[in-house]
Amino acid sequence: MIGVLVSGRGTNLQALLDAGLPIVAVASNRRDAPALRRVPEEATAVFELADYTDRNARDAAMAAWLKSRGVELVVLAGYMHVLTAAFLDRFPEAVVNVHPSLLPDFPGMHAVEEQLAAGISESGATVHIVDEGVDSGHVLAQERVPVLPNDTPSTLHERIQDVEHRLLPKVVAELCAR
Ligand code: GAR
Numbered sequence: 001m002i003g004v005l006v007s008g009r010g011t012n013l014q015a016l017l018d019a020g021l022p023i024v025a026v027a028s029n030r031r032d033a034p035a036l037r038r039v040p041e042e043a044t045a046v047f048e049l050a051d052y053t054d055r056n057a058r059d060a061a062m063a064a065w066l067k068s069r070g071v072e073l074v075v076l077a078g079y080m081h082v083l084t085a086a087f088l089d090r091f092p093e094a095v096v097n098v099h100p101s102l103l104p105d106f107p108g109m110h111a112v113e114e115q116l117a118a119g120i121s122e123s124g125a126t127v128h129i130v131d132e133g134v135d136s137g138h139v140l141a142q143e144r145v146p147v148l149p150n151d152t153p154s155t156l157h158e159r160i161q162d163v164e165h166r167l168l169p170k171v172v173a174e175l176c177a178r
Contacts, residue, residue: 002172003027003071005062005079010035011161012077012098012168019169021176025069027062029081043069049081059087066091075172080109082134095130096175098168100160102142103128107135112157115147123147123156125163127171141171 003025004013013035016023026039031046045065052058066074067090076083076097088095101111103126108114115123124144131137143163147156 001070002073002075002176003066003069004075004077005029006033006035006077007080008033008035008078010038010078012164013038015165015169016075016077016172019173021169021172025066025071027065029058029079035078055081055084056086059084063087063090073172073175075168076130077168082132083130085132088130088132093129096140096171097128097130097135097137098164099126099128099135100157100164102126102144103135103139107133111135112153112160116151116153116156121147123160125160125167127168140175141167143167 001022001024004016004023006013006026006028007030013026017038024043026036026044028036028046029048031048036044047058047062049055049058052061072094074091074095076095099111101115102124106114122144124142126139127141128139129137145159145163
């Protein structure tokens with residue numbers, strides 16, 4: 001059973017839902033994340049940092065909620081906070097993330113803009129196991145896309161997301177089948 005963490009639009013969550021994967025819980029660090037509206041409200045929960053004493057307390061509560069829903073595999077689909085050991089220790093080697101670059105190049109929140117600013121000719125999408133670092137951890141799958149001369153952040157991100165929406169459900173399905 002899968003739990004998904006989101007912070008934004010949730011197009012990757014939608015790709016997982018469309019693939020028919022067994023998603024039983026969706027959590028967010030933002031009450032206003034549009035992604036939350038893609039699943040029935042009773043399958044969602046919000047864990048805003050401001051409601052807890054610190055990150056550890058928030059992450060422990062979020063992990064406990066996911067466990068209570070029977071989650072065994074956690075997918076970060078545009079989740080924009082680094083997870084602490086309080087979370088990761090509850091799901092050893094069972095948290096995966098999708099990121100819009102060919103990691104280890106261009107980790108972080110502004111990967112698309114930074115790749116354009118760097119003038120590289122090739123970008124891509126990466127799915128990887130999550131550790132306590134920023135977009136670090138063992139790479140499970142990567143696929144390349146070209147960076148075109150007239151690309152803006154939104155045209156490049158859209159090309160990368162087309163890949164993410166295929167690659168993430170494929171890798172998650174493979175992990176579920178293990
Ligand atoms: C995705 O492109 C994902 O790769 C990126 O956020 C976007 C979320 O889109 N994640 C990161 O940058 C993680 N460092 P979505 O909400 O439409 O799925």
